Amino acid sequence: TKFTVGDYLAERLAQMGIRHHFVVPGDYNLVLLDKLSAHPALTEIGCTNELNCSLAAEGYARANGVSVCVVTFSVGALSAFNGTGSAFAENLPLILVSGGPNTNDASEHHLLHHTMGTSDYTYQYEMAKKITCCAVAIPRAEEAPRLIDRAIRHALLAKKPCYIEIPTNLSGAICVRPGPIDAVTEPVTSSKPALEAAANCAAEYLSGKQKAVILVGPKLRRAGVDAEKALLDLANAMGCAVAVQPAAKGMFPENHKQFVGTWWGQVSTLAADSIVNWADAIICVGTVFTDYSTVGWKAIPDIPLMTVEMDHVTFPGAHFSRVRLAEFLSHLASQVTPNGTTMIEYERLRPDPPMVHVAAKEDVLTRKETSRQIQNMLSANTSLFVETGDSWFNGIQLKLPPGAQFEIEMQWGHIGWSIPAAFGYAMRCPERRTIIMVGDGSFQVTAQEVSQMVRFKLPITILLMNNRGYTIEVEIHDGSYNKIQNWNYALLVEAFNGGTGHAKGLLANTAGELADALRVAGENSEGPTLIECTIDQDDCSRELITWGHYSSELSAALSSLPATPIL
Ligand SMILES: C/C(NCc1cnc(C)nc1N)=C(/S)[C@H](O)COP(=O)(O)OP(=O)(O)O
Numbered sequence: 001t002k003f004t005v006g007d008y009l010a011e012r013l014a015q016m017g018i019r020h021h022f023v024v025p026g027d028y029n030l031v032l033l034d035k036l037s038a039h040p041a042l043t044e045i046g047c048t049n050e051l052n053c054s055l056a057a058e059g060y061a062r063a064n065g066v067s068v069c070v071v072t073f074s075v076g077a078l079s080a081f082n083g084t085g086s087a088f089a090e091n092l093p094l095i096l097v098s099g100g101p102n103t104n105d106a107s108e109h110h111l112l113h114h115t116m117g118t119s120d121y122t123y124q125y126e127m128a129k130k131i132t133c134c135a136v137a138i139p140r141a142e143e144a145p146r147l148i149d150r151a152i153r154h155a156l157l158a159k160k161p162c163y164i165e166i167p168t169n170l171s172g173a174i175c176v177r178p179g180p181i182d183a184v185t186e187p188v189t190s191s192k193p194a195l196e197a198a199a200n201c202a203a204e205y206l207s208g209k210q211k212a213v214i215l216v217g218p219k220l221r222r223a224g225v226d227a228e229k230a231l232l233d234l235a236n237a238m239g240c241a242v243a244v245q246p247a248a249k250g251m252f253p254e255n256h257k258q259f260v261g262t263w264w265g266q267v268s269t270l271a272a273d274s275i276v277n278w279a280d281a282i283i284c285v286g287t288v289f290t291d292y293s294t295v296g297w298k299a300i301p302d303i304p305l306m307t308v309e310m311d312h313v314t315f316p317g318a319h320f321s322r323v324r325l326a327e328f329l330s331h332l333a334s335q336v337t338p339n340g341t342t343m344i345e346y347e348r349l350r351p352d353p354p355m356v357h358v359a360a361k362e363d364v365l366t367r368k369e370t371s372r373q374i375q376n377m378l379s380a381n382t383s384l385f386v387e388t389g390d391s392w393f394n395g396i397q398l399k400l401p402p403g404a405q406f407e408i409e410m411q412w413g414h415i416g417w418s419i420p421a422a423f424g425y426a427m428r429c430p431e432r433r434t435i436i437m438v439g440d441g442s443f444q445v446t447a448q449e450v451s452q453m454v455r456f457k458l459p460i461t462i463l464l465m466n467n468r469g470y471t472i473e474v475e476i477h478d479g480s481y482n483k484i485q486n487w488n489y490a491l492l493v494e495a496f497n498g499g500t501g502h503a504k505g506l507l508a509n510t511a512g513e514l515a516d517a518l519r520v521a522g523e524n525s526e527g528p529t530l531i532e533c534t535i536d537q538d539d540c541s542r543e544l545i546t547w548g549h550y551s552s553e554l555s556a557a558l559s560s561l562p563a564t565p566i567l
């Protein structure tokens with residue numbers, strides 16, 4: 001049989017370790033989908049819509065390192081742009097592939113279905129350029145190898161999404177076979193002189209300091225599989241306190257003796273803020289300081305920083321390009337002199353473990369009791385997804401046992417992300433126990449993807465925190481718009497079974513009912529189990545109230561008049 005453009009893409013995806021491709025079919029991509037599903041190493045995963053398809057691919061990339069989402073032109077791609085934006089914001093190489101109009105139509109000024117109704121079809125490619133690190137539209141089959149390889153390589157190096165548009169008449173066009181995959185996947189290594197110079201600068205930066213801490217940010221994990229190990233080596237070599245930003249929870253082991261908690265200003269955990277504020281040197285590794293992670297700009301380090309990024313290192317007064325994060329940390333680990341001052345001080349500050357109240361079986365269910373029971377089910381095999389909402393704060397308060405994984409989407413913050421993202425993640429890691437903490441408002445955005453968990457028999461446990469509305473928004477700025485229609489969530493999930501599935505929908509109004517429901521979930525290995533936890537609409541974490549208070553100042557800042565009056 002002839003080798004085609006679609007086969008070229010399929011082979012490249014398989015060569016780089018992708019085993020599942022997330023799709024929604026449409027007549028602009030059907031031939032392409034035939035080629036992809038014909039590849040022995042690829043399994044086609046259909047999704048209910050393109051928003052969920054792109055978010056499922058985003059979740060898959062968290063587990064696999066790279067993912068692909070294949071949609072139809074315009075009506076499909078514009079929804080998939082949202083999950084692509086998430087991948088950009090979260091530093092994930094998601095490959096967005098869209099079918100496109102037949103290359104013969106433009107010159108005929110044909111009006112085509114699914115388009116804006118004009119004969120200019122370039123708008124999608126132009127938009128994709130803005131939300132990816134590389135966008136290509138294949139004009140003819142001869143250029144497919146060069147353009148496909150270029151887009152994928154950019155995505156892998158930048159840890160950002162890329163865009164590949166394949167006209168519907170080119171997927172089946174003759175194409176040459178791909179060369180070695182190294183040409184696409186081989187990483188860029190550090191410049192040796194720059195690495196040395198940066199390490200010398202670090203030694204100088206640290207030499208005059210007494211109280212160094214390490215602050216870990218969400219880009220650490222995105223810097224590659226050896227990045228977390230390199231950080232551990234540096235932490236062990238230094239002996240100093242190590243704090244994580246909220247979006248980096250789980251990227252440093254929480255049972256490590258030098259772990260001092262999540263640094264998040266007034267809503268830090270384990271008094272991490274006290275030791276970070278005490279430090280006279282902060283090594284920021286993959287950190288991201290945003291309005292949310294600094295609690296409305298209130299918690300920003302106010303001392304000169306050393307920052308280690310994915311491909312450069314900066315100091316007060318110095319910048320070193322092309323220094324890879326993992327290589328730099330490992331190199332530094334072999335050079336630094338131990339300085340445990342901040343750990344000695346922290347042991348004096350470390351808060352005593354809180355008294356945990358165990359509710360009686362008949363007690364009305366509370367947020368705290370729900371968190372306590374979730375804490376007890378976390379294990380080395382758990383992957384916990386926490387959704388935008390009070391679930392952020394409740395999830396971040398939990399203590400991760402060694403090996404447990406934690407996934408959060410704090411930069412993009414698209415409510416509903418956790419359902420498709422956990423589904424995509426679980427397709428890649430079916431052996432792990434995936435648990436989702438999600439609010440009622442978020443669940444309503446992407447609930448359809450639970451039906452794919454039924455279809456692929458994924459034993460995902462969904463803790464649906466039903467506080468009757470958009471509570472985070474209530475805390476930031478209340479209004480009529482924070483009210484939503486309540487659903488019978490347990491019934492909805494059972495409706496997805498369609499006569500053959502094994503989803504279970506349970507309602508927990510008391511502590512005892514939650515305990516029973518979690519037992520049922522633990523035994524359901526054939527499909528998802530949703531447990532609707534009904535809690536009072538004002539039963540939110542104190543961190544949310546504190547953060548919300550400062551963020552309402554933030555939202556006031558967001559709505560503040562422009563600094564320079566517009567004349
Ligand atoms: C509406 C919105 N954010 C605005 C928003 C709106 N649209 C999208 C796609 N993403 C967003 N973050 C948010 S955080 C709601 O409070 C979420 O409500 P819910 O899931 O019920 O969680 P809580 O009750 O714990 O807040």
Ligand SMILES: [Mg+2]
Pocket residue numbers: 389439440441465466467468469470471
């Ligand atoms: Mg809610």
